[in-house]
Amino acid sequence: MARSANAPNRLLTPTGGYLRGYDYTLNPYVGCAYGCSYCYVQALPVARFRGEPWGSYADVKRIDPNAFLGELRRAKRRGGTRIFMSSSTDPYQPAEWRMGATRSLLLAIRSAPDLLDFLFVQTRSPLVARDAEILSSLRDRALVSVTLETDREDVRRRFAPRAPTVRARIRAIETLRAHGIPVQVAVAPLLPSSPDFPSLIARLADVAAIDDWFVGDGANGRRSQALGVERWYPPEERATWYRPEQARVFAEALARHMPRERIFLHQQGFLPTDVRRPMDERIDPEHA
Numbered sequence: 001m002a003r004s005a006n007a008p009n010r011l012l013t014p015t016g017g018y019l020r021g022y023d024y025t026l027n028p029y030v031g032c033a034y035g036c037s038y039c040y041v042q043a044l045p046v047a048r049f050r051g052e053p054w055g056s057y058a059d060v061k062r063i064d065p066n067a068f069l070g071e072l073r074r075a076k077r078r079g080g081t082r083i084f085m086s087s088s089t090d091p092y093q094p095a096e097w098r099m100g101a102t103r104s105l106l107l108a109i110r111s112a113p114d115l116l117d118f119l120f121v122q123t124r125s126p127l128v129a130r131d132a133e134i135l136s137s138l139r140d141r142a143l144v145s146v147t148l149e150t151d152r153e154d155v156r157r158r159f160a161p162r163a164p165t166v167r168a169r170i171r172a173i174e175t176l177r178a179h180g181i182p183v184q185v186a187v188a189p190l191l192p193s194s195p196d197f198p199s200l201i202a203r204l205a206d207v208a209a210i211d212d213w214f215v216g217d218g219a220n221g222r223r224s225q226a227l228g229v230e231r232w233y234p235p236e237e238r239a240t241w242y243r244p245e246q247a248r249v250f251a252e253a254l255a256r257h258m259p260r261e262r263i264f265l266h267q268q269g270f271l272p273t274d275v276r277r278p279m280d281e282r283i284d285p286e287h288a
């Protein structure tokens with residue numbers, strides 16, 4: 001259930017860790033109605049202290065566009081405004097249809113585009129297509145990354161039954177691309193898919209990111225293990241799809257359909273476009 005927060009919120013949060021490369025995260029909502037079974041956020045203190053089942057709430061933050069522009073201005077003066085939206089929710093919640101919180105932030109950014117260095121929009125919701133016109137005005141300063149962990153509806157239903165369908169996400173990606181917006185397909189976490197999935201990604205996306213349970217949880221697989229993700233695989237799928245080397249195997253399959261320079265593994269797929277390294281480039285461990 002969505003409800004509106006009373007107190008005004010600071011919206012830009014300084015970042016680090018897996019999102020190194022960004023200056024701030026931007027989360028217009030607290031909680032997430034999609035409630036994906038594998039979501040790492042549910043195990044974070046902020047979600048656990050709440051004491052309500054993950055997926056049962058998505059509270060919109062109180063957003064004042066002028067105050068947000070003030071934050072952005074100060075951030076720009078202090079250094080940079082590379083922003084990851086969103087790290088602990090999906091910015092396109094079902095409630096966003098009527099709340100318009102994410103839309104109001106994008107409109108504020110559009111009104112002062114020089115304040116923005118880079119915006120990474122991470123979503124699995126087809127509602128992102130509603131804002132195609134605004135996003136296209138940000139040109140190469142924005143990248144929209146649409147999660148498509150699989151092309152199989154049965155798998156999507158098993159792992160994320162409340163998330164938007166595969167078909168709806170594909171349609172949204174097509175709309176965004178028709179507006180000239182750079183779009184990434186994020187196969188994250190990598191789930192079992194059909195043999196046609198790599199060619200579908202190559203047709204849909206400008207770039208692709210692949211991440212898995214073993215690196216992508218930012219804890220060498222410990223968080224995934226704690227969530228017990230392995231139990232959602234039938235034995236015949238587990239042997240092939242639930243193993244550390246599968247991300248590379250899938251990337252190689254994808255590389256038969258799209259240039260390797262457009263395929264990014266693990267954290268690289270979530271970095272700003274000017275600092276990320278494609279799948280074959282050696283990555284300095286200092287910056288991995």
Ligand code: SF4
Pocket residue numbers: 032033034035036038039040041088089090124
């Ligand atoms: S959409 Fe993202 S934030 Fe929301 S439950 Fe799924 S993984 Fe978590």
